[in-house]
Amino acid sequence: MYCDTQLFIDGQWRPAATGATLDIENPATETVIGHVAKACETDLEQAVTAASTAFKTWKARSPLERAKIMRRAAELLRERVERIAELMTQEQGKPLAQSRAELLGAAETIDWFAGEAQRGYGQVIPARADDVQQLAIKHPVGVVAAFTPWNFPVNQVVRKLSAALATGCTIIVKGPEETPASPAELVRAFSDAGVPAGVINLVYGVPAEVSEYLVPHPGVAKISFTGSTPVGKHLASLAGQHMKRATMELGGHAPVLIFDDADLDAAAKEMAQAKFRNAGQVCIAPTRFLVQASVYEAFLDKFVAEVRALVQGNGMSEGVTIGPMVHARARDNVAAFVEDAVERGATVLAGGARGDGAGYFFQPTVLKDVPTDARAWSEEPFGPVALFNRFETYDEAVAEANRLPFGLAAYAYARDHRTVSNLTRDIESGMLTINHNGIGLQETPFGGIKESGYGTEGGSEAIESYLETRYVSQGAR
Structure with missing residues (x-):
C-alpha cells in the first residue's frame, strides 16, 4: 500500500511548515496515489541548522562506529526489500524485479562505503630535517547538499548519502518529487540503524527553489548533483560563485x-x-x-x-x-x-x-x-x-x-x-x-567527462570529494 511522504529534518518525520503538498501519480495508471510534503525556506533553513549542529559530533565518531551503523542500515534495507520495491514500482513504473535489484544494489553500495569509511588515509611526508614531521590529514568537508533524480530513486541517493556518512559529513538530500516514498524508506533504514538526528535530512519541493536556497547557503560546504547538463551547468556556476565543492553527474548520449x-x-x-x-x-x-x-x-x-x-x-x-x-x-x-x-x-x-x-x-x-x-x-x-x-x-x-x-x-x-x-x-x-x-x-568509478560532468560516485575515489586535505608540519621545539 502506498503512503504519503513527509520531510525528515533533525531526526523527525514532519509535514512542511506551510502544510503544502504535491501529488504523486502512478505512471502506469495516471492516478494520484499519494502526496509528498513540499518544503519552504523555513524547512530548508531548519535542515541546514540541524545538519550543521550534527556535523560537530558525527565527524568525531570513529570510522569504525560509522561503518557499523551503515552496515546495520544495509541489513535493514535488505530485510525491507519487498515492501520498498512495491512502493518504488508504484511511483516510478519500473518492473518489480528491477526495483528489487535496485534496492539490493543499494545495500551493496552502503556496505562498500562502510568499508571506505575506514580507508580515508592521509600521508606522512618525508621531511628535510630530522626533527620535523610532515602530515597530510583528511577531514570531512562539512554539510553536503545532494540533489537526486527520479529514474533510480534509491540508487541515486544512496551513493551520495553513503559517501557523506562514511567520511563524517552530514547531508541534506533534495529527493525526487515524482518518486518520494522509496528514498524516504532508505533514509528510514539509516535512522532505524542508529544514525543520530540531524546527520541525514530529506526534503522535497520545487527543485529550482530548493537549489537556489541551498547551494549558496553559507552552512553548506559541498554540492552533489545528478541530472541534466543544463541544470548541472547552472548549479556548478552557482557553486563556483561561492567556492563550493561540486560533483556533477550529468547527461549522456x-x-x-x-x-x-x-x-x-x-x-x-x-x-x-x-x-x-x-x-x-x-x-x-x-x-x-x-x-x-x-x-x-x-x-x-x-x-x-x-x-x-x-x-x-x-x-x-x-x-x-x-x-x-x-x-x-x-x-x-x-x-x-x-x-x-x-x-x-x-x-x-x-x-x-x-x-x-x-x-x-x-x-x-x-x-x-x-x-x-x-x-x-x-x-x-x-x-x-x-x-x-x-x-x-x-x-x-x-x-x-x-x-x-x-x-x-x-x-x-x-x-x-x-x-x-x-x-x-x-x-x-x-x-x-x-x-x-x-x-x-x-567498486568502479562512476562519472563523466566533457559536458557529462566531473567527479566520481563509485570506486575508491568516490570519497575524495567529501574530504579536504590539511597539511601539518610539526617541529621538535
Whole structure:
C-alpha cells in the first residue's frame, strides 16, 4: 500500500511548515496515489541548522562506529526489500524485479562505503630535517547538499548519502518529487540503524527553489548533483560563485560500436537489456548504435528480435519487463524525437508509438538509418528508443562516437586486440565497457567527462570529494 511522504529534518518525520503538498501519480495508471510534503525556506533553513549542529559530533565518531551503523542500515534495507520495491514500482513504473535489484544494489553500495569509511588515509611526508614531521590529514568537508533524480530513486541517493556518512559529513538530500516514498524508506533504514538526528535530512519541493536556497547557503560546504547538463551547468556556476565543492553527474548520449568481428548474439542480448531497462530512462543507457556495414542488417535482426520479446505493462504485473515512462512530459518528449527522426527519413523497425489506454507508455522502439540531422541523434532522448546507423571504418566510428559534447558512458564489441586497445585510448568517455556490460559497480568509478560532468560516485575515489586535505608540519621545539 502506498503512503504519503513527509520531510525528515533533525531526526523527525514532519509535514512542511506551510502544510503544502504535491501529488504523486502512478505512471502506469495516471492516478494520484499519494502526496509528498513540499518544503519552504523555513524547512530548508531548519535542515541546514540541524545538519550543521550534527556535523560537530558525527565527524568525531570513529570510522569504525560509522561503518557499523551503515552496515546495520544495509541489513535493514535488505530485510525491507519487498515492501520498498512495491512502493518504488508504484511511483516510478519500473518492473518489480528491477526495483528489487535496485534496492539490493543499494545495500551493496552502503556496505562498500562502510568499508571506505575506514580507508580515508592521509600521508606522512618525508621531511628535510630530522626533527620535523610532515602530515597530510583528511577531514570531512562539512554539510553536503545532494540533489537526486527520479529514474533510480534509491540508487541515486544512496551513493551520495553513503559517501557523506562514511567520511563524517552530514547531508541534506533534495529527493525526487515524482518518486518520494522509496528514498524516504532508505533514509528510514539509516535512522532505524542508529544514525543520530540531524546527520541525514530529506526534503522535497520545487527543485529550482530548493537549489537556489541551498547551494549558496553559507552552512553548506559541498554540492552533489545528478541530472541534466543544463541544470548541472547552472548549479556548478552557482557553486563556483561561492567556492563550493561540486560533483556533477550529468547527461549522456552513449554510443555503442559494433565491429564486424563482434559476438553479435551476445551484443544484441546485452545491449537490448541495457537499452530498455527502466524504459530507457537511464543516464548511461546505450543510445546511438554504430554498426559496421558488413554486419549491420544481421545485428539489427538480432536486436529487433530481443526487443520484440519484451513485455510492456504495469510493473506490478508478473512477467512485465518494461514499464511506463515516469510522466506525460517524458513520454511526449520521446514521441516528438521519434516523429522528427521519421520525418527526416528514419525507418521504424519496432515500436514507434505511444501505448494504448491509460499510463505513460511508449513502445520499445528501434529506428534504422537515423539521419545525423535528426534531433535524437544529437539530443539525449532519455527513453525507450534505440537509434541505428552504419559505419565503414574504425576512424569513422570513433569520430561519430566522440562528436557530441557528452562523455558519460560508451559501449563496444570487437574481438580484434588492436581494435580493443585503440578504443581504450580513443573513446572520449568517463566509462567504457567492451564486450560486456560492466558499468555501475560499486567498486568502479562512476562519472563523466566533457559536458557529462566531473567527479566520481563509485570506486575508491568516490570519497575524495567529501574530504579536504590539511597539511601539518610539526617541529621538535
